Amino acid sequence: MDIFLAVGFQVLSGIATLFITSLGLAIIFGMMRVINLAHGEFLMLGAYAAILSARAGLNIWLAMLVVAPLVVGVIGLIVERLIIRRLYGRMIDTMLATWGLSLALIGAVTMIFGNTVAGFSAPLGSFAIGGFTASAYALFLIFAAIFMLFGVWIVLRFTSAGLIARGTMQNAEMAAALGVAPERVYAVTFAAGSALSGLAGALIAPFSGVVPTMGTSYIAKAFITVITGGAAMLAGTFSASFLLGAVSTFGTFATTPVFGEVMMLAVAIVLLRLLPQGITGRFFRRAL
Amino acid sequence: MRSAFEIIAAIIVALAAMFMLPRILELFALINATVYVSMAVLALSLALVWGFGGILCFGQAAFFGLGGYAYAVAAINFADTTLAVPVALAVPALVAAALGYVMFFGRISDVYMGAITLTLTLILFNFVNSTAGDQWRIGAAPLGGFNGIPATPPLNFPGDPGNPLPPETIFLVAVFALLLCYILAKLTLRSRFGRICVAIRENERRAELLGYDVRFYKLGIFTLGAAMAGLAGMLFANCVFVSPTMFSLFYSGQIIIWVMVGGLGTLIGPVIGAILLNLLTTWAGTLPDINPSLILGVVLVLAVLMVPKGVLPSLTGGLGRLRPGSGAR
Numbered sequence: 001m002d003i004f005l006a007v008g009f010q011v012l013s014g015i016a017t018l019f020i021t022s023l024g025l026a027i028i029f030g031m032m033r034v035i036n037l038a039h040g041e042f043l044m045l046g047a048y049a050a051i052l053s054a055r056a057g058l059n060i061w062l063a064m065l066v067v068a069p070l071v072v073g074v075i076g077l078i079v080e081r082l083i084i085r086r087l088y089g090r091m092i093d094t095m096l097a098t099w100g101l102s103l104a105l106i107g108a109v110t111m112i113f114g115n116t117v118a119g120f121s122a123p124l125g126s127f128a129i130g131g132f133t134a135s136a137y138a139l140f141l142i143f144a145a146i147f148m149l150f151g152v153w154i155v156l157r158f159t160s161a162g163l164i165a166r167g168t169m170q171n172a173e174m175a176a177a178l179g180v181a182p183e184r185v186y187a188v189t190f191a192a193g194s195a196l197s198g199l200a201g202a203l204i205a206p207f208s209g210v211v212p213t214m215g216t217s218y219i220a221k222a223f224i225t226v227i228t229g230g231a232a233m234l235a236g237t238f239s240a241s242f243l244l245g246a247v248s249t250f251g252t253f254a255t256t257p258v259f260g261e262v263m264m265l266a267v268a269i270v271l272l273r274l275l276p277q278g279i280t281g282r283f284f285r286r287a288l
Numbered sequence: 289m290r291s292a293f294e295i296i297a298a299i300i301v302a303l304a305a306m307f308m309l310p311r312i313l314e315l316f317a318l319i320n321a322t323v324y325v326s327m328a329v330l331a332l333s334l335a336l337v338w339g340f341g342g343i344l345c346f347g348q349a350a351f352f353g354l355g356g357y358a359y360a361v362a363a364i365n366f367a368d369t370t371l372a373v374p375v376a377l378a379v380p381a382l383v384a385a386a387l388g389y390v391m392f393f394g395r396i397s398d399v400y401m402g403a404i405t406l407t408l409t410l411i412l413f414n415f416v417n418s419t420a421g422d423q424w425r426i427g428a429a430p431l432g433g434f435n436g437i438p439a440t441p442p443l444n445f446p447g448d449p450g451n452p453l454p455p456e457t458i459f460l461v462a463v464f465a466l467l468l469c470y471i472l473a474k475l476t477l478r479s480r481f482g483r484i485c486v487a488i489r490e491n492e493r494r495a496e497l498l499g500y501d502v503r504f505y506k507l508g509i510f511t512l513g514a515a516m517a518g519l520a521g522m523l524f525a526n527c528v529f530v531s532p533t534m535f536s537l538f539y540s541g542q543i544i545i546w547v548m549v550g551g552l553g554t555l556i557g558p559v560i561g562a563i564l565l566n567l568l569t570t571w572a573g574t575l576p577d578i579n580p581s582l583i584l585g586v587v588l589v590l591a592v593l594m595v596p597k598g599v600l601p602s603l604t605g606g607l608g609r610l611r612p613g614s615g616a617r
């Protein structure tokens with residue numbers, strides 16, 4: 001019995017990690033139809049922001065939950081202004097430009113901080129599930145994922161900013177005719193998505209370790225999760241991370257971590273063959 | 289006419305390179321030059337698939353790596369490289385055919401295609417990285433995991449395994465292969481098949497309404513590009529050795545940068561782009577404080593923002609657009 005609970009807990013934490021690391025990308029893609037291939041580097045920057053401010057003596061929770069999203073949000077604002085804004089409506093070009101940005105950021109951070117693994121150990125210690133111990137920080141990640149899901153949902157569903165954002169997403173010209181400046185909405189959306197990526201990077205840092213190239217191991221998984229999810233960003237990302245996260249964690253238990261990942265990616269390819277518009281292209285169509 | 293002229297010019301340049309470079313360069317530089325030539329073949333393969341087939345493949349590195357690994361494994365098992373070369377072309381082509389079937393017959397749109405090709409690269413990268421240890425071997429060839437296969441044998445004279453080619457000759461073979469690929473690509477684009485591929489790139493719906501089975505043509509040019517990338521991998525394996533980095537995102541990204549900077553919708557542009565950018569990164573690698581990734585990334589961002597048509601076509605003042613038959617944008 002205990003082993004089922006322990007495995008179930010691992011599966012949940014795998015799903016939560018996938019969801020957390022995909023959400024920022026999903027929001028930018030869902031709202032703006034922009035694929036930000038520098039997403040992984042935004043995670044990395046968030047992790048660095050957290051670790052550096054924690055080393056400077058800031059409370060670790062403050063560093064992770066406040067400083068990281070703020071710093072990366074501001075970086076996102078700058079990137080939107082300098083690069084993304086010039087490329088609206090040219091999806092492939094944005095992918096290429098953000099890929100270039102991703103390489104440049106890896107290079108720049110390597111030059112500044114060196115190619116070494118920095119890390120901070122998971123706060124909170126561990127707790128027992130029957131005869132097994134589990135990391136309490138993983139439990140915190142699961143709650144963080146739930147909190148982020150509902151937080152974004154509430155903002156989009158119940159606030160006037162969320163209403164404007166959804167309206168612009170559905171029909172930018174109509175929103176402009178009603179007095180909303182779409183460029184400003186896009187800028188805020190991109191900054192918000194970046195801030196969520198920064199938060200995600202800080203949250204996963206205790207488990208993943210912080211290196212300049214840490215983003216590359218998340219970007220493809222996040223990308224495939226968002227694409228598999230389809231048009232509805234929250235429902236899509238949630239259902240896709242649920243499915244893919246579960247496959248990957250079970251695969252990891254059955255074989256090795258690498259094959260868990262391979263199985264997850266293979267499932268995603270098969271899914272896209274069956275549902276070319278992603279999960280929410282067929283199910284939960286009216287969800288957010 | 290123009291096309292014939294370009295082919296003749298390419299033959300002259302290739303012959304000059306084959307004659308001059310082995311005399312000028314030292315052995316180390318010559319081996320480096322061979323690596324650049326293999327990269328040029330790789331760039332040419334994506335130039336064909338993306339620039340003329342309109343298929344943005346983020347995973348050209350997957351076919352490059354597959355070609356290299358197929359060559360190494362086959363050469364070790366046969367103890368002769370004569371048959372390993374066709375294997376290096378066939379394996380990526382078959383994988384591309386299977387993957388292309390999933391993508392084109394599933395009518396998946398651009399972004400999703402990018403995601404799937406990227407995913408394939410990642411799967412292979414992770415898989416090959418995890419094949420350390422004795423249980424992972426194909427016949428006599430251990431896959432070697434993270435370390436790759438350092439014992440990748442160099443090409444030998446066809447049918448004479450005891451007689452491996454010296455690096456100078458491998459350079460000649462590489463230049464010759466690049467020339468062949470260029471001519472093959474030119475002729476393909478002149479053919480009925482190539483013209484239809486360009487028509488599909490320009491307007492898929494229209495080509496379909498004219499009665500062409502778009503899926504079939506896309507599959508064709510995708511598979512051809514994969515075989516060419518496999519050849520590039522084989523050449524690369526001859527000068528270095530095969531290792532999982534061949535599948536890495538860094539390579540996938542680089543190929544796209546070469547084509548983008550060299551000029552999408554041209555053939556010679558990406559070849560020149562690959563060679564020049566490789567020289568640039570090698571030079572940047574010797575600078576003490578500059579990371580080559582930073583330079584590559586900045587080059588790509590600037591290329592997309594300022595010269596979306598590619599540097600070379602912009603420099604030649606839009607000459608590419610006037611070329612009949614090349615179908616340049």
